[in-house]
Amino acid sequence: MIPASFSLEILDNPENNTLENFVIEVDELSNLDFFKRIHLPEDIIAEIESKSHETEKASFILSTYCPFFHAKKLHIIYIHDKKSYTKELSDMLGKIKGDIAFYTSKREQTMSILDSLVLTTYSFEHYLTKKTPRKLALIVENPNEALQMEIADRINLLSCIYLVRDMVNTPASLKYPKKLAEQIMKLPFKNTKIILMERKELETKGFNLLLGVSSGSDKDPCVLVFERMIDKSLPTLALAGKWVTFDAGGLQIKPDDAMLDMKSDMAGAATVVGTLLALDNKTNLRANIVATIGLTENLLGGSAMKPLDIIRGYNGKTVEIGHTDAEGRLVLADLLGYMEATYTPETIISVATLTGAVLHALGQNYAGIMGNNEKIIQEILTNPSGEERFWQLPLDTDMIDKAKGEISDVKNITSGYKAGSSMGAAFLTHFVKNSKLVHMDIAGTAHRTSSYSYFPKGATGFGVMTLVEFLKRQ
DSSP states (O other), rough: OOSSSSEEESSGGGGGOSSOOOOOOEETTTTHHHHHTTOOOOOHHHHHHHHTTOOOOOOOEEEOOOBBBTTSEEEOOOOOOOGGGGHHHHHTTTTOOOOOEEOOOGGGGGGHHHHHHHTOOOOOTTOOOOOOOOOOEESSSSSHHHHHHHHHHHHHHHHHHHHHHHHHSSSSSGHHHHHHHHHHSOOOOSSEEEEEEEEEHHHTTTTTHHHHHHHTTTOOOOEEEEEEEOOOOSEEEEEEEEEEEOOOTTTTTOOOGTTGGGGGGGHHHHHHHHHHHTTTSSOOOOOOEEEEEEEEEEEOTTTTOOTOEEEEEETTTTTEEEETOOOOHHHHHHHHHHHHHOOOOSSSEEEEEOTTTTHHHOOOOOEEEEEEEHHHHHHHSOOOOOOOOOEEOHHHHHHHHHHHHHHSSSSSSOTTTTOOHHHHHHHHHHTSSSSSEEEEEEETSEEEEOOOOOOOSSEEOTTTHHHHHHHHOO
16 A cells, blocks of 8 residues: 555544544434434534424534534534435535544445545645645444455555645646656556656657657656556456646647646546556456556647648557647557557557547536447446546547548547547547547546535546446456
């Protein structure tokens, strides 16, 4: 397990609490026996009982300066709509300042409570002179061994989500491709082999599209390959992630306001890294997992690729550059070709902040998913993980045909067709021959302009939970 960047204790007795805020949940308004047993102040019980007689019942939080199990302040939570339990709990915890101890007697909700408690209280303070670290405690009385193991596994997952958030939030000038690749290689992987390919090797092997994207930067690109080979007789699934450490748009430069969150344009690959690290200690996987990420920048140097350039990709297909800001698909195209040629995976799942179009189509609460492996797409759609939500976008033969070029095999942008997110995926299909493709466009969900549920403003770590749970089921 990686060192958690949050301070969390798991306690089995509320008497052991030392934190200033004590949170406890009312399960049913009609049954307050539990609260009477723990000697909740009568005025608070009376206030809760009065709410049970209200015609329009609604979720609430009651906060009072009442010494309770060594805390200075007591918070009573009631959640009316159980279907939106995690969101409402996260919204309430987000209102509490300072250290938090959460007491629960509901074993079946422990993971949801843990998610809300840890992910809601995330903050990125690495560059603040005065930091305000928070301490957290989850109090579960008499946890059995199975629950203890489940909690430990969840803490590992949440630590990896914190890692992804930190990587995405880090300023672009501090995460140049090679520098960040070296940091990733130092992460505590035990069962996953990591291979670094630098510029000369990329040139020799023909990663020309990725090199084209990097040509405007004075920082060399690189590629990391991850191998978690369980058994050669098992199927192989592959992941591919776009890691553009900063995207200025190339020669067709972005407007200034569109550049302000471009340090996050590597979130897809960060999600892949977080997923692999969370799975690294799993010994019961039933598929080989391989992955690759392409680390580069898209800037405006004198050698930058130009509009209408034609570049031959790793798999031999030529691409006309219709727009230099449609660079993420170029990076992924070479990665897809390499993964298929090297590992012949059954399916490749690409993850990227690929298009602004997905934000216009789905907003910030849904990521787009599309591809030609309907089985995997439906499994992800029908088994949502935590608060992560996906919406299937179309990908048909007409779109795939429209991505073809007139003087090249394909072009990286199709003028006038619209459906930008689907067309990004349509382009990618030309770089896999036999493997199936599932593409996740997380441009709207990976980096938020405002908080929602346990997703903060800024980097969210969206996608890690979904991919980890999906790959564990395979």
